[in-house]
Amino acid sequence: GESVGLHLPTLSVQEGDNSIINCAYSNSASDYFIWYKQESGKGPQFIIDIRSNMDKRQGQRVTVLLNKTVKHLSLQIAATQPGDSAVYFCAEKRNSGNTPLVFGKGTRLSVIA
Amino acid sequence: DADVTQTPRNRITKTGKRIMLECSQTKGHDRMYWYRQDPGLGLQLIYYSFDVKDINKGEISDGYSVSRQAQAKFSLSLESAIPNQTALYFCATSDFTSGRPQETQYFGPGTRLLVL
Numbered sequence: 001g002e003s004v005g006l007h008l009p010t011l012s013v014q015e016g017d018n019s020i021i022n023c024a025y026s027n028s029a030s031d032y033f034i035w036y037k038q039e040s041g042k043g044p045q046f047i048i049d050i051r052s053n054m055d056k057r058q059g060q061r062v063t064v065l066l067n068k069t070v071k072h073l074s075l076q077i078a079a080t081q082p083g084d085s086a087v088y089f090c091a092e093k094r095n096s097g098n099t100p101l102v103f104g105k106g107t108r109l110s111v112i113a
Numbered sequence: 114d115a116d117v118t119q120t121p122r123n124r125i126t127k128t129g130k131r132i133m134l135e136c137s138q139t140k141g142h143d144r145m146y147w148y149r150q151d152p153g154l155g156l157q158l159i160y161y162s163f164d165v166k167d168i169n170k171g172e173i174s175d176g177y178s179v180s181r182q183a184q185a186k187f188s189l190s191l192e193s194a195i196p197n198q199t200a201l202y203f204c205a206t207s208d209f210t211s212g213r214p215q216e217t218q219y220f221g222p223g224t225r226l227l228v229l
Contacts, residue, residue, distance in 0.1 A: 034217060043117075043203050043220035044156070089155065093216060098163065100146060100171070101207075101218055105155040 012110045019077040021107045023090035026071060032093035034101065035064060035075045039086045047075070047088075077109075085111045116140045117221035119204050125227045126194050134189045134224045136204030145187035146205040146218065147171075147179060156203065162187055163209065194228045201225050 013019045025033075031052040036044035050057045050064045050073075057064050063076040073090050087108045091101040117138045126132050136145065147159040148171075158171030160179040168179060176198060178190045191198055204221040 032216065036220075041223075043205075043223050046217055046219065049217060091218075100158055100161050101216070103156045 010108045013080045019080045021075040023073040030092040034091045036089045037086045119221040123225045136187045138206045142206035142208040144207045147189045148203045150201040196228045199228045
């Protein structure tokens with residue numbers, strides 16, 4: 001079906017290690033993708049985005065990779081810190097201006113100090 | 114994000130009551146959304162509005178209604194609240210009029226609703 005899903009619902013990572021959060025999408029017409037971070041009791045916050053004409057985009061300590069061949073999106077967090085503990089959502093935008101973002105179910109990242 | 118505000122932040126109500134959650138934004142965005150989030154789960158789209166005269170149902174609109182009073186205001190009503198509507202509710206906005214193909218949504222802080 002048309003959905004954005006996640007391979008791992010929970011992920012535990014040692015502080016200082018790199019984290020990789022994965023997301024699969026099913027609609028090949030999607031042309032824009034966003035990663036959001038949601039801390040406990042707060043609204044989702046934009047982290048990084050990528051358009052379908054790109055394979056990789058880097059931000060501060062975060063990198064998003066897009067593999068259109070297998071419809072896979074990943075978020076890499078370098079040197080994971082306790083403040084990175086949160087739920088991470090991927091979202092996709094279909095190739096139409098008149099459709100809202102479609103959100104995945106989320107992955108909870110727990111950083112072990 | 115202080116640009117998107119929601120009131121109230123917390124609300125306790127009883128089964129059968131009608132309640133309204135309000136959302137205001139100062140971002141100048143044309144599009145607004147209401148989502149529901151149950152504990153440990155993802156975001157479900159309730160309603161969305163692409164401009165003042167446009168209202169669209171999302172995945173779970175039954176039991177809810179909305180009003181887009183102005184470009185900056187989008188309210189969500191529970192006509193007759195029931196316990197399984199206990200959840201966290203988020204408002205979001207996005208900007209489509211700029212013409213940019215990217216359309217990031219920006220979220221408010223949420224309203225925690227408990228229906229007894």
